[in-house]
Amino acid sequence: MRFDSAEEGLAAQADLPEDALQWSARLRRAGVAAFPPGRLLPDRQPAYVASWIYVFGALTLAALAIVVASGMVLAIEGPTWWHLSRVGLFVNSMHLWGVELFFFFMVVHLWGKFFMAAWRGRRRATWITGVLSFVVSIAAAFTGYLSQQNFDSQWIGTQAKDGINATGAGAFFNVLNFGQMLMWHILLLPLAVGVLVIVHVLLVRRRGVVPPFAPDPGDLVASEAVTAATDLGVDGMAAR
Amino acid sequence: MTRVTQAFVARLADSVINLNGPGRYVHWGFIQISVANLVVVALMIVVFVAAIFLPFPEHGRRDR
Numbered sequence: 658m659r660f661d662s663a664e665e666g667l668a669a670q671a672d673l674p675e676d677a678l679q680w681s682a683r684l685r686r687a688g689v690a691a692f693p694p695g696r697l698l699p700d701r702q703p704a705y706v707a708s709w710i711y712v713f714g715a716l717t718l719a720a721l722a723i724v725v726a727s728g729m730v731l732a733i734e735g736p737t738w739w740h741l742s743r744v745g746l747f748v749n750s751m752h753l754w755g756v757e758l759f760f761f762f763m764v765v766h767l768w769g770k771f772f773m774a775a776w777r778g779r780r781r782a783t784w785i786t787g788v789l790s791f792v793v794s795i796a797a798a799f800t801g802y803l804s805q806q807n808f809d810s811q812w813i814g815t816q817a818k819d820g821i822n823a824t825g826a827g828a829f830f831n832v833l834n835f836g837q838m839l840m841w842h843i844l845l846l847p848l849a850v851g852v853l854v855i856v857h858v859l860l861v862r863r864r865g866v867v868p869p870f871a872p873d874p875g876d877l878v879a880s881e882a883v884t885a886a887t888d889l890g891v892d893g894m895a896a897r
Numbered sequence: 898m899t900r901v902t903q904a905f906v907a908r909l910a911d912s913v914i915n916l917n918g919p920g921r922y923v924h925w926g927f928i929q930i931s932v933a934n935l936v937v938v939a940l941m942i943v944v945f946v947a948a949i950f951l952p953f954p955e956h957g958r959r960d961r
Contacts, residue, residue, distance in 0.1 A: 769945070
């Protein structure tokens with residue numbers, strides 16, 4: 658059989674019956690079943706998402722992108738540059754304020770989801786990955802304080818060592834070991850945060866954005882009750 | 898920006914908020930928190946409440 662392009666040839670070779678049991682075919686089928694393209698990147702959101710409180714997850718992601726990008730530039734140029742040059746100081750400040758905004762938005766996002774009980778509707782894993790992202794991000798931020806390469810980081814390191822040693826973790830997590838803290842800060846912890854955030858976002862796409870609590874019919878006048886019933890279908894997804 | 902203008906802007910910024918000094922702390926029983934962190938917490942609460950009550954722009958909704 659002849660094909661006009663490599664893409665055509667590859668498409669024709671996918672999903673052949675004799676290959677159905679191969680790991681690649683099974684993984685592809687599972688991936689498409691769990692994340693059909695329309696759900697992975699939808700064009701519309703449910704009606705209840707039209708509220709400012711639903712914006713803070715995306716704002717957190719935007720701040721994280723700024724943090725990662727500015728951190729990459731800092732890693733390329735090094736501490737002399739970020740302490741002494743004007744552009745270096747600017748990028749260093751952008752990294753710091755990106756982190757400030759990242760935590761600011763993440764905490765508002767966390768409060769919003771907590772009061773919505775966002776673990777409802779088989780969203781426990783979404784909630785748990787969010788909590789883990791928060792905790793690991795705190796560790797990433799703390800190791801960032803230790804990686805500044807100035808008197809502040811030395812002071813924080815000497816203050817932190819007693820607390821870490823009291824937990825018993827000091828034997829393998831030495832806050833006075835600059836090289837170790839830098840590696841945690843620029844490699845291990847960002848990797849962990851990145852993986853957790855990607856899984857978190859994929860779970861949000863898979864299970865959908867959590868709907869608000871259905872209003873108590875007793876609290877509504879008749880016309881509002883009809884509107885609410887129309888807006889909220891099964892699991893709160895927009896019925897229209 | 899000239900040196901004089903730079904000095905003026907720096908002086909103006911200092912008069913509004915000067916962070917070049919030891920931090921100020923609030924003590925309340927066993928709770929101790931820096932004023933800077935307290936301001937951030939207060940701002941988060943303000944933004945949280947505003948996000949719940951401020952109306953969201955409706956433009957672009959084709960299903961209404």
